[in-house]
Amino acid sequence: MNKKALLKLEDGKKVELAILEGKCGPSALDIKDLYKNTGLFTYDPGFVSTAACSSSITFIDGEEGKLLHRGYEISQLIEHDFLSVVYLLLYGNLPTEQQYKGFVSQVQTLFKQVPKEIKHIIQAFPTNSHPMPILMACFSCLAASYHAQHGNNIADLSFGIAAIAQVPVIIAMIYNHISEQEFAEVSDELSYSRSFLKMISARSDATSVEALDKIFILHADHEQNASTAAVRLSGSTNANLFACITAGITALWGPAHGGANEAVIGMLEEIKHLGNIGQFIEKVKDGEFKLMGFGHRVYKNYDPRASELKKVCTKVLNDLGTHDNHLFEVAMELEKIALSDEYFIERKLYPNVDFYSGIILRAMGIPTNMFTPIFALARTTGWVAQWYEMKNSKENKIWRPRQLYIEN
Secondary structure (H helix, E strand, O other), X not given: OOOEXXXXXXXXXXXXXXXXXXXXXXXXXXXXXXXXXXXXXOOOHHHOOOOOOOOOOEEEEXXXXXXXXXXXXXXXXXXXXXXXXXXXXXXXXXXXXXXXXHHHHHXXXXXXXXXXHHHHHHXXXXXXXXXXXXXXXXXXXXXXXXXXXXXXXXXXXXXHHHHHHXXXXXXXXXHHHHOOOOOOOOOOOOOHHHXXXXXXXXOOOHHHHHHHHHHHHHOOOOOOOHHHHHHHHHHOOOOOHHHHHHHHHHHHOOOOOOOHHHHHHHHHXXXXXXXXXXXXXXXXXXXXXXXXXXXXXXXXXXXXXXXXXXXXXXXXXXXHOOOOHHHXXXXXXXXXXXXXXXXXXXXXXXXXXXXXXXXXXXXXXXXXXXXXXXXXXXXXXXXXXXXXXXXXXXXXXXXXXXXXXXXO
16 A cells, blocks of 8 residues: 655645655655645755655665665675675676676776876876866766767766776876876786775785775765765766766765865874874864764764774784874774763764775875775766666656745
C-alpha cells in the first residue's frame, strides 16, 4: 500500500503528498507537484532535508555512522584495492578475476593517453600556483577536446574510465611543475596507487602505497555532497562529462569541503606545541576558533571512514616515522581530548576523515597543497559514476532551485 501524507493549508485546502520509500534510510515526501497544486515552494537552505535525486551508488546513515557503496559496508571494501572499488561504483558489482584483469589493462592503456595540450596548459601557470585551479584548467581542456569530437552526446562509459585513468597522471604533472621538476615518466606497469606515488615522490614502499590506496577508496564517493551536487547540477544542463568534473573540482577546493584536510595541517601548525593545546581548546569553546577535522555535516556518530583511516594513520606513523613529530603529538592529543571532553562529545565533534588523511599525507612527505588534488583524484570516480547514473535516469531534468524573495 502506498503511504501518503496530508498537508492542510490555512485556507482549508488539503493536499496529499506521496511518501517515497527507498531501500534504506529516511523516506521522502514527493513534492514535485507542490507548487503546481498549491502555489507554494518549500524552504530548505543548504538542502539539509531535500532529496534532489534517487541513486543506487552510495548510502550514508549519519546517525549510525554507516557508509555503503552498492550495498557493501566501507569496512568490507577497504580490504580490496582501489580499482576493484572503482569497478564496483561504475558497474554495480565487484569484478571477477577476469573482469578485474581486463579493467586494469584498460586503465593502464589509458594512463599514457593524456593529451599533449595538457602539458602546455600546466606550464602556463606560475610555479607558485595552487594546484587546484591548474587542475580545473586541465579538465576544461579535456572538456573542449571532448566537445569538439562528440558534442554533448551521451558517451559510453569509456570516457569516464579515461578521466579516472588520466587524473593521477595530470595531478602528478601539476606536482612536478609547481615543484620545478621535470615531468615524471608515466608507468603503466605498476598498480594505480603505486604509479601515482612513483610520479610524485621517490618512495614506493608498501606502507605508503597501501595507505594511499585506502585513502583513495575512502574518498571515492560520498553520496550527494557539495561537489557531487555541482557535477549533477552541471550535468543536468547536458554539459559534457569533463566540464561537469571541472565544476566538481571547483566545489571541492573550498575549505569547508575538500580543502578541510589542508586546514587541519594549518591548525596543527598554528597550535605548534602540546603546551598550547589547552588555550586553543578554550578558544574553540568560546567560538574564537574552529576545530578543523572534527565533526561532519552528515555524520552524527563517528565517521566510518575516519575509523578506518585511524588504523592506517597508526601504521604509517609507526612504520615511517616523521621529522614533524611535534605536529603529530599535537594531533594525537587533540584526538584524545575530542573523544573524552564532554563539550565535544555532546556536540558529536568526533575526528573525521579529513583529520586523519591530512596527517597521513603529511607523514608520507606530500606537500599540504597537494592534499585536495589527491582528494579530487579519488573523487573523480564518484563524479563519473554519479554523472552517468544521472544521464541514464528517466527522472533527469535540469536542476532549477527556487527562492524566497525578501526585501533589502
